[in-house]
Each structure stands twice: as C-alpha cells, then as structure tokens.
Amino acid sequence: MSQSSAPLADATSDDRDQRESRVEIAPKFVPTPERLSQYLEMNIKEVASALQSVEGRQMIYQKLMEHQQALLSIDPSFNPDLLREQLELAGEVLHQKERYLQDVQSPEKKGLLKKAWEKMKGFAGRHPFVTTILILALIAGGAALTLYATGNLELVAARLGLGKMFGAADAAGEMMPPAPVTPLPPGAGELGIPPPANPIPGAGKPI
C-alpha cells in the first residue's frame, strides 16, 4: 500500500487533483479489548482489566499464541514479538483512558468540564476544533479510510481551513495517526459491523 500526499500549500479550493482512490487495506490484528474478547470469548471488562496487568497480558498472550496459525491467516504480518508490544501498548493506553474519563467525570471537575463541553458544542461549523474532531470521527469510523490512505483527507483539511495547521503538524507526525487504521473490530457493534461466525478455530474455552 502506498500513501501519497500533496503539499498542503498547493491545495486550494479549486483543487480537483484527487488521487487514485482505490487502495488495498491489509487486515491487521490489533489487540483491543473488543477484538480480544471476541477471539478469546472472554468478557470485555475482564479483558480490559487483564490488559492492565503484567500477569493478565501474559495470560492473553499465551492464549493467543495457541492460535498463532489462525491469527496468521487473519493477519499475514502477525508477529509474536509485535503482539507483546501491542498488548503492553493497549494496557498502557487503556489505563490512561480510564484515568482520563474518571478525571473528567469526577465531582470536582464535572461542573467545569460540563461548561467546557457546552462551549465546544457551541463552536460554529468549520471551527478548527470542530473540523479536527469530525475528521477524527470519520477516520475512526473507517468512513474516510480511502480518502486518508490516498492523502485526500489532507485536501479536505486544507479546504476546511486547516491546511496550515495540519501541514505543520503532519510534518512532525503529530496531528493524526500516521497510517490508516483498520475499522473498529468486527463485533464492537457501535458502527453496526457484524461479528464473524467463528473468529479463531478452537477458541472460546472458559478460563
């Protein structure tokens, strides 16, 4: 898969130079709680909790490695060493997310944050915050996957007035994830993606 991008400075409202939109998105196994829950047939909360401890991650790793061949058939680039790193990363980010959500919902901050959310919701269309959040939502939902992979999402950002900000930030790799993400895992449900019938042959024994 190749990723091309036009200099944002060159992207104008008349820019019709939309790139080839057909791209191949290779499937990736990313150990999110939803996906692990599905593959290991464990409760999502149990998986999320396990991911946040060394012992829990080891248990998940061992169970996944029992199905290495099946995982290779799902994701040809599957790599056991990378899986360990991904499990640690997932645990770290989950822990951060739990603390963040507890913080913004804490009684001490709830009032202050409520005002902040209301202020953000009052931003007009094409406000830089609104545009950035909407682009992220599109990427997360997989809706903009093709646009993103072809670099056309940068054109969208430029056309909505974020060209300068995105250009400088993307040069440093700061603004958005650097590679197209896979859509939310099958079975996550929020976006209505149906789960596969049989994720991993032989998986699902109770722990």
Next chain:
Amino acid sequence: MFEALSAKLRDGWEVELEHGDIRDDAAHRAMRLQLLHLHDPTLLAFVKRGSTLNDVDAIVALMSTTTLKNVSDADLAELCFALGPVPLTRIIGDLLKQAKTDDELEGIQAIAFVRHSLLSVMTPSSSR
C-alpha cells in the same frame, strides 16, 4: 502567544503554564483511535453519511454543514482522548493567534481544560 493579544483582551485573564514531558508517538495515537467508542446517534449518522462519500468535494460539503451541537459529552470526551494533547495544543495556538473577543478566549479555555486532563494522565509521573 497570549502576550501578543491586546491589553484590553488580556484584561481579566490569567495564564497557567502546563508542565510535563509528554510522550505521544504514532503508536499511542493509533492505539487511542482503536480504543475509541462512539455511541452518539448524531455522530454515528455523520460517520455513516461520510462512509457513502468518496470525493473531497462531498466530504467538505458534509463537514461544512456539521457541528457538534447535539453530540453527547461522553463522545466528545472520547474523541478528545483519541485526538490527544498535541493536536489540541496546535488548535489552541492557532486560535490564540486569531482571538479578538472574550468569547473566543472562553472557547480556548474550554479546550485547554480538556487538554489539562489529558496531560495529567499522559505525563509520566516522574516528570510531573
């Protein structure tokens, strides 16, 4: 950046500096996106509509007419986490350069509140 604003606009505002060594690499950003859960019907409808569009003009038109007006607080919190503190800092900087009213500064303050929460959980404890 704040000092560049007019004295009249700065009047009544105080600046609090953020401290901490943030490590926010591509792998963390990608994982945060993978852990994002959207439930808000408004946002889901927007994403669903976006998924039917394949060209820049159509996406720009959709985004130009979409606001966050009816989005739930929970989903906004989720999206801010997935975005992370660095892009929010970029947005704050961009907005500060153009701020002309107290209302605009209040908007910047709102984003800064959320960024503060993100920084507090993403800064390694040794650097806080």
